[in-house]
Amino acid sequence: METSKIFTTLLSLVVLFAAIWFSRDDGYSVLPNKLQQVLHAMLEVEQQYHVGEVQIAVGYGACKDIFVQGSLLMGAMTPPQRTAHFSRIDSIEQLKEMYALFYTAGSAAERYVGNETLFSETLAAAEAVPGSYSTLGGNAPVMASRFASEGAKVLLAAKRTPYIMQKINSNIIVGGVETEGADDIHLILEYKAGESWGTYQAPRANRFIMHSDDSNPTLSTVEYFGEQLTAFKPHLFVVGGLQMMDNFPFAPGVREERLIAVRDQIVSLPVTTRVHFEMASFTDTDLLTGLIQHVIPYADSLGMNEQELPNLYSMVKYGNVSLVSDFNPRVAVVLDQMREVFQLLRETEEKGGKRHLTRLHLHTLAYQAIMVLKDSPWKNTLAASIKAALTANRHVCGNTEISIDNARMLMDDGFTLSEAEGAGRVLFDNHRPVSCWTEDDGKVEVCIAPVLICTQVRQTAGGGDNISAAGLILQI
Template sequence: MSVAKVLSTALSVVVLIVAFWYSRDNGNRILEERLRQVLDAMLEVEEQHVVGEVRIAVGYGACKDIFVRGADVFGAMAPPKKTAHYNSIESLKNLKELYALFYAAGSAAERYVGNDTLFNELVGAAEAVPSSYSALGGNAPVMASRFAIEGARVLLAAKRSPYVLKHIHPGVEVGGGQGDLEDDIHLIFEYKTGEKWGKYEAPRANRFIIHSDNDNPTVSSLEEFGMELASFKPNLLVVGGLQMMDNFPFPPGVRKERLKAVRDQMTLMPTTTRIHFEMASFTETELLKDLSQYIIPYADSLGMNEQELPNLYSILKYGNVSFISDFNPRVAVVLDQMREVFRLLDKLPETAGHRQVTRLHLHTLAFQAIMIQKDSPWKNNLAAATKAALTANRHVCGNSEISIENAKMLMDDGFTLSEAAGAGRIMFDSQHPVSCWNEDGGKIEICIAPVLVCTAVRHTASGGDNISAAGLVLQV
């Protein structure tokens, strides 16, 4: 080959490389500009809405959460040969097979450990990891703190233990009686997108929670909390933490009686006080059926994630539970499920104190969806969806300032409104990124807000509680 041909070939290669890098850099600039437009538009909406004089009561319970990277505990263990589902954990084999199941699916889960020795050994292993840390946990304290951060006045149903009083937000009043010196511990294993454990790989960042809690499942703060509700006069009562009852070894009939006690507290609220039920990781079919009978019919609003919505849909429609679901569902799929849940809830038999669910909030990795009845008191739907989406990034990144360098969007350029044939489609507009529209002759309003997904994950646990609270506080 002549020198001229060699030089010509080399020049062609250089041109291709330069063109490739220019194209990639140009593409990155376009993506960054799009993210910047989306963020600026959403921040503008958020700045226009502030929390007024709102009183919110939040139940039930509190615990000490210990956070640790799953790899720092499970990494020293041989991964299981297969995955398996268990309602509760009695052995290390149960734990590894169950952890691998949800880890590989990228789904959050929470389970009760009936083996105290195993649980204490796991706590010791977690605390021995230098990067592990603890924080006040439980649905109720997390939501209460978020409400207080946003400016609401808050009453929390939790025992007044030293740890709770030390770590709760100063704007939260704790009203659940005196607690023990030792707090119940919940162990949270977190993992990031792409992490591997043997042949198992996590498709998204998430967490796996275990506990051996013998106090919170009984809703022990309920009665003393109730004594303070009348004078507090909340605009909103939030019911949460009931997943602690899942597969807990209650004596026969006790769990149902405690659920009835929660129901009775809900029915004592005046109609001017709205009630929100925050769902969580429920796996026991019988518990979900009881919730559908004793709790959900007495709530105005429900909050859930992409796994909890299919569970509720399945229990209402088919009477069973779906353990694993799509970690990144399409908008059309969840909208159809939300519409059907609205329809099925409307058919529940009316009893004394019965309320009609007029608000559903679904929080997913990629987007927030809030569906309300237009003639209900819920307001600021667009702002609420926007606030929830922004809070998702802030919580996971652990930073109040959202950085587009640590963010990405998973939503496509548009989404269909339903899986039904002929359904309309909404195209994404980066300058007006939150889409709202009316359905059912103007009776229903739906808003979809894209999440600027955090790519520098600090923590995933408690994300749903922060997101739900941030959306709720603007709608009361």
């Protein structure tokens, strides 16, 4: 009896001590929550950095995005018997087969629809789905909005349509022609991890985008924008939206002329203005070849996701396109690809306006990786990788406050630095979750930051643009 009382008393004391300890507001406990520690450490760093008075120009184009749950739109259709890839969509069967291909891979994709009737009918069906909604879209406006929300002064190359002017952030100057014309429309099919469509299942949340643009592929704002760009004197010029040219039916030679116009716009800027090119889902080998010839050699910085890096790597090294890749690649794999791309593109001879690549940003579901040349103007690599990682959660969850109840991590307890034999290994530290180091005799700095992946997905589209912009804003 006495022993029972002593045990009960001791148990009560243990419970009381645990309650007091776990209620502490410093974010730690006897059995600390790993996510809580990681978030606390990253927020501490982010809060130390603030955006100065920077001016950023962003091109090209804008559109109206229509969002719909892919399961509700495609669920009304019979799943295809097979998956297949097409450079463009011209029939309902091609749409189903290609959607199934990227859906099962968990990879983002964006494709031009050559059949206008098919696009119009699919769009009408999507707008009739409960919960569908529209927002201002396009790589350039999304990145511009992120820059503006972080405190930068922004000039955007886009047509001044009534819809765009109504939706755009008031801190953004829209440097395009005034028009009453219709907006280009993009249809975005979002899906969640674990969703099923017949026998097909999505391994992660992502999106499939369709468009039938008339204006954006021709980069119709380039010339008019150039008149304002010089007077604006940006610290950074961001080039995006060029994937709209992918598989668009240009007359012979016209697409190359438009790429040369972009090149000339970059070359017109002083070398002190840094240039960032945001990659996208390209499938047209001729377009990628044109980008490697006319745009990429003129950029100081490149941004891309886990699908776009191997695509660029494959084009630079082998001259062919990589269509689908691992949705959650190992750190060692991407670091090796980044090193090779970084090295090959740094060999560009600086003449005729060409620049050496000095920054490479890879954003994946699980982590952010930023590689910079140490003696370049890019600064705050650690803070930039953290800002990008936190922005990934905030955008996808649609909330500025990050909740560990709606987050998870995919990063392991450590990662190897390369697939090469004898490569070193970095162990994960909850209190210092971002790993930075130098390599190539101290000439190159690399930072890897874990992403607290949002488990309550609101929107994946625009994620890469927000993430890239957030990383850039602290490095200018």
